[in-house]
Amino acid sequence: MAVRLCDVASLLRSGSWAAEPWTGVIAAMETQLSNGPSCTSSNGPNSVSNTCTSPVEMPNGSEDSKTNLIVNYLPQNMTQEELKSLFGSIGEIESCKLVRDKITGQSLGYGFVNYMEPKDAEKAINTLNGLRLQTKTIKVSYARPSSASIRDANLYVSGLPKTMTQKELEQLFSQFGRIITSRILVDQVTGVSRGVGFIRFDRRVEAEEAIKGLNGQKPPGATEPITVKFANNPSQKSSQALLSHLYQSPNRRYPGPLAQQAQRFRLDNLLNMAYGVKRFSPMTIDGVTSLAGINLPAHAGTGWCIFVYNLAPDADENVLWQMFGPFGAVTNVKVIRDFNTNKCKGFGFVTMTNYDEAAVAIASLNGYRLGDRVLQVSFKTNKTHKA
DNA sequence: TGCGATT
Incomplete structure (x- = not known):
């Protein structure tokens, strides 16, 4: 590697970071750090999930530490050694994690x-x-002392007006306590708000008050109420993501009528390519767009979203992969579960990359009997109203 | 007859 972080350290000590030498060093660091595993996250912070508290224990009754720092928004591939190297450039480190x-x-x-x-x-x-x-743009601030009162103070907020800014979100919640971090999730392609966000309060009691005060309430000017609840533990999510990847392995496909139908479709696609004739296309794109305003399929630029209704309470993502995978490229599946019971609410979503494959999957799986239930499968519509 | 989204 061209520039090591300890070289950066000596530069920082010598105070030569003013003007050009600094930017040169940072550019070199970026090059060096990007040699690791690919980091596909978008610009801006990717993690504010500091649910773990500082590893430095404070004696009872003492004031906040003046030596212990929390560093947020580190690049995904940065190691503990690199973190220590970077911060060791400033002065002697007692511990680093x-x-x-x-x-x-x-x-x-x-x-x-x-x-x-x-x-x-x-x-x-x-x-x-x-x-x-x-x-990433790293954030360096004093760590709050480790204490039970600051744990589980993170809230998940949904149903936000798409026009609401992060600042407005903070203004809404700040009446209940000190906000540590906030975030509104945006569509990766359009940059438009997804109406979903997070608020981390300093203390759990503040988060509890915010739920009492804002859950089910309409923000000023909004037409729909928002949902406010405690956020999930992020470590649960990573293991679920890991499992989803396992389910995507090629040998998940099983022989049977559906797989045969899917194979037939693939064969037809090959013939289409070979002969330039479209033999198997139940609907055309034009046929769909002509229905605009009635039942426009949800296509977010990342694929075609399919709505699957009448799933059993114990349905899981695996069954969706197995049903839809044989029809072509599936990029995402989701079983919608009740937050408290974790049981499927009877429906789910599947995202497929190619329109034709999605259309055949829908035509084939709509009315499909899964256990003792008959599935209803269609393109997702834009329904947002509550029943 | 039911259409989410968890940094």
Whole structure:
């Protein structure tokens, strides 16, 4: 590698980061750091899930640490050694920890750095906060002391007006306490709000008050009420994602009538390519767009979204992969579950890349008997109203 | 007859 982080350290010590030398060093660091596993996350912070509290235990009744820092928005591929190397450039470090997912070992994008001297911690904030590493802008701030009262203070908010900004979201929630972080999720392609976000309060009691005060309420000017509840534990999500990837392995396909129908479709596609004749296309794109305003299929640029109704309460993602996978490229499946019981609410979604494959899957699977239930399968519509 | 979204 061209530039090592310890080289950066000496540069930082010599104070030569003003103007050009600094940007050169950072550019070199970005090159070096991007040599690791690919990081596909979009620009901006990717992790505010610092549900773990500082590993530095504070004595009872003591005030906040002046030496312990939390570092957020670290690049996915940054190691603990690189973190220590970067922050060691400021002064002597007592301890350093990069927080990783317990199951997958993946970096959660944040860590803790505890200095020997308070002045070095202060210097690290002044020097390294806002530093750009790859696509991330790291945040360096004092860590809150480890305590039970700040755990589980993270809220998941849905049903937000698409026009609501992060600032407006914070204004809405700030009446209930001190907000540590906030975020509104946006569509990766369009950048438009997905109407979903997160609010982390300083203390759990503040989060509880916000749920009482805002869940089911309409924000000023909004036409629909919002849902406010405690966010899921992020480590559960990573293991679920891991399992989903396992289900995508090629040998998941099983022989049977559906697979045969799917094979036939693939053969037809090959013949289409070979002879330039479209032999098997139940609907055309034009046929669909002519229905605009009545039942426009949901196509977000990433694929065609399919609505699957009448799933059993114990249905899981695996069954959707198995049913739809044989018809072509499936990029995502989702079983919608009740938050409290974790049982399927009777429906789910499947995203398929290609329109023709999605159309055949729908034609083949609509009315399909799964166990003692008859499935209803169609393109997802844009229904948003509540029953 | 029911259309989500969990950093």
